[in-house]
Amino acid sequence: MSAQEQQVHIRIDETKMATAYANTIRSGTTSDELILDFGVNLPVQSGAKQGEPMQMVFSVGSRVIMNWSTAKRLLGSIHQAVAAYEKAYGTIDLEGPKPVART
Template sequence: MAETPEQNETVAAPEQGQQQMQLRIDESDTPFYYASTARVSGTAEEIVVDISRGIQPSGQGQATMKIDARVIMSPWSAKRLAMALGQAVTRYEQAYGTIEIDPRKRQQGGGNNG
């Protein structure tokens, strides 16, 4: 199960200039998914993020990506999410060091595993 978010978490909220309010987050009925793979697609009206636990071999030269969750949002919400994720990654790297995304370099001990 996922850990409780830190107090310094970033919330991808509506545009600035809107009235400020206190936000209470209810996670009581929220399903949790571990995602090692994501596929992002979209149109002029929406951005689609498919979340998967991973890609599994399904035959010779074939693999299957089982979609565990799909999030559909407006381009504006997607941009706010991208900014919030960027801020979260920056805070993580400041606390724990650079995240190496190249698996070959991670195996050689360069950067954090993940």
């Protein structure tokens, strides 16, 4: 290590961390930032007539805004995590589980 380089230790403080579940995401961008809205798709229980499509509500629980450098690091972290998961458990089906019809 040169005289100008200095080692930095990072301590992670999780005392104010909030944990949330999300099954869907919406993204937006600006020239400076990536905006990610995490939330849950919830079916609407309405008096819809037979044959009408079911309605879903995207309930946003958290918004995360980051600069593009952080977004690229997040992309790398997610890529590594997904690759490790698929190596252990097989390819992730993006279509999701198929509902089973009641008879």
